Amino acid sequence: MKYSSYFLKTNKDAKAFDSINATLLQKGGFIDQVMSGVYTFLPIGLRTLNKIERIVREEMDTLGSELLMPALSPVELWETTGRTGVDVLFEARGANDASRKRNDGRYILNSTHEEIITPLAKKNRLSYKDFPFAVYQIQTKFRNEERAKSGLMRGREFRMKDMYSFHTSEEDLLAFYDKAKDAYMRVFTRLGLGDSTKITKASGGDFTSGFSHEFQTICESGEDVIYVHNETGEAFNKEVAPEGDGFSQHNASEVGNIFPLNTKFSKAFDYTYTDATGKPQLVYMGSYGIGTSRLMGVLVEKFHDDKGIIWPTSVAPFTVYLASLNRDDSATVAAADAVYEELMRAGIETLYDDRDMGAGAKFADADLLGIPYRVVVSKKTGGNVEVVSRTTGEVETQSLTTFITQIN
RNA sequence: CGGGGCGUCGUAUACCGGUAGUACAUAUGCUUUGGGAGCAUACUGACUGGGUUCGAUUCCCAGCGCCCCGACCA
Numbered sequence: 001m002k003y004s005s006y007f008l009k010t011n012k013d014a015k016a017f018d019s020i021n022a023t024l025l026q027k028g029g030f031i032d033q034v035m036s037g038v039y040t041f042l043p044i045g046l047r048t049l050n051k052i053e054r055i056v057r058e059e060m061d062t063l064g065s066e067l068l069m070p071a072l073s074p075v076e077l078w079e080t081t082g083r084t085g086v087d088v089l090f091e092a093r094g095a096n097d098a099s100r101k102r103n104d105g106r107y108i109l110n111s112t113h114e115e116i117i118t119p120l121a122k123k124n125r126l127s128y129k130d131f132p133f134a135v136y137q138i139q140t141k142f143r144n145e146e147r148a149k150s151g152l153m154r155g156r157e158f159r160m161k162d163m164y165s166f167h168t169s170e171e172d173l174l175a176f177y178d179k180a181k182d183a184y185m186r187v188f189t190r191l192g193l194g195d196s197t198k199i200t201k202a203s204g205g206d207f208t209s210g211f212s213h214e215f216q217t218i219c220e221s222g223e224d225v226i227y228v229h230n231e232t233g234e235a236f237n238k239e240v241a242p243e244g245d246g247f248s249q250h251n252a253s254e255v256g257n258i259f260p261l262n263t264k265f266s267k268a269f270d271y272t273y274t275d276a277t278g279k280p281q282l283v284y285m286g287s288y289g290i291g292t293s294r295l296m297g298v299l300v301e302k303f304h305d306d307k308g309i310i311w312p313t314s315v316a317p318f319t320v321y322l323a324s325l326n327r328d329d330s331a332t333v334a335a336a337d338a339v340y341e342e343l344m345r346a347g348i349e350t351l352y353d354d355r356d357m358g359a360g361a362k363f364a365d366a367d368l369l370g371i372p373y374r375v376v377v378s379k380k381t382g383g384n385v386e387v388v389s390r391t392t393g394e395v396e397t398q399s400l401t402t403f404i405t406q407i408n
Numbered sequence: 409c410g411g412g413g414c415g416u417c418g419u420a421u422a423c424c425g426g427u428a429g430u431a432c433a434u435a436u437g438c439u440u441u442g443g444g445a446g447c448a449u450a451c452u453g454a455c456u457g458g459g460u461u462c463g464a465u466u467c468c469c470a471g472c473g474c475c476c477c478g479a480c481c482a
Contacts, residue, residue: 009433010444011420011433012444013419013433014419015419015420016420017475018475018476035474036473086482087409087480088480088482089482111482143481143482145480146409146480147477147478147479147480147481149475204482223481259482323442325441326442327441328440328441329441357441358442358445359442359443360441360444361444361445362442362443362444363443363444365444367443368444376442386442
C-alpha cells in the first residue's frame, strides 16, 4: 500500500486523552470518534481489527459454524424473555412510524443475540440427533452504556464475537464449555495476551443464577478488579472474591466471557427437542463472547511506548513500514520502488511511505503506527536496506533478500 | 444516573465586557532532506437559546455535546 494514496492521516497534535488507547489510536489515524463511545474504524484501524477478528474466526471455526444475524430485531422477541427492561438496551423506531399511525414500529438494536438465535434453532433443530451444535458470528453490537469511556474499552457501539451452543444435557454443555475455554485461551495467546489473561470466576449476572467465567486481561486501565491466587493461579472477580490470604489484586479488562445458560432461554421460547423415547425435553444452551474492538484497545494499552503503539506481529496492520528517503534523488526513489515491488512479491504486507517528507516525519509515523519492521531505503543504504525492529529498536543493515528470508 | 470540568478556525490551544492571537493542517512559491524542516504569502473560528449590558465570544440561566470521578456494566 502506498502511503500517498492511502486514506491515512496521522496527527501528532491530536488531543491527548486520559486513555492511552483513545489517544494513540486517534493520533495514528486508526479510529475517528463520531460521538461518545462511537467510532469509525479508518482503513488502517479496520485492517488491525480484521486481523484480530481473523484469529478469533479461525479458533471459533473449530467449535461451530459462522453465520450473521441482524443488528435490528423486533421488540416482541425481547418481550418474550422479559429483557426489554435492561437499561443498556437501545430501542429504535422508524422516523415516519408515528405519521403512518403505526404504533407497533418498535425495534431493538441487539446487544446480544440469544433472542434471535433461539427461535432460529427452534425452526429446524428439533431431534436429539441434531445435537450438539454451535454457531457464532462477529458483529456490531449496541449497548447504551450510561458512561462510555476510555476509547475502545467501553463503547456504545462495538464489535463482538458471540457464539451459542446447544445441548441435550448439562454434562454435554459443560464439556463444550471447557472446549470453549481452551479455544478462547488459544485466541488470547495468539494475540500476545496469553500470560496476562486469566480465566476468572464471576457471577452469572442476568443470564444465569449460577456462575460464569470471564477472560480478564491484567491491565492497569482495566475497569474490573480481580484476585489471582499466587500459587494456583485461580482468579476471581471482586464481586465473588473469596476471603483469605495468598491472593494478589489486579486491575483487568474483560475481553471475553462465557455463560452456561442452561435452560433459561429455551424455557422462554419453549424450545424443546424430541428425545429418543419421543418425549419433549428442554434444550441446554451456552453463550460465549469476545469483544474484538475492545481487544484492539486493550492491545494498545498493553503494547505501547512514549512514541506510539507496538502491535504484536499477529495483528499489526502491516508487517513492514518502508520509508523511502531522499525523494529528490531519482536513483534512490527507483531503489525504493524496487524494494517495494520485491516485498509485495514476497507477500509481505507493506506500507510504502512514498511521500515527499523529511525523514523525521516518516520515522515518527512508523513508530506511532506500531508496525513491526521499519525498512529504510536512502542514499546511505546503497544496495542494502536498513531494518529497525519496533519492538527492540535494534538496527541492522542487510540485503533485502536476507531480511525477507528472516521474517518469512 | 449523581458529581466535577470544558465547549473559540479542519485539529490543538491563548487572551479578552469594546468582534480574537498562536501552532499544526491546507494552498502557492523558494530553500531544505536520517528523528515530526525554514521563510514568505493566502485561507479559515466564538455550540444553541434566553437574560444582564450602550455593547456579550467573555458575565448569568437553560439546553445540547464532549471529557473525567462515582454508581452501573446481562
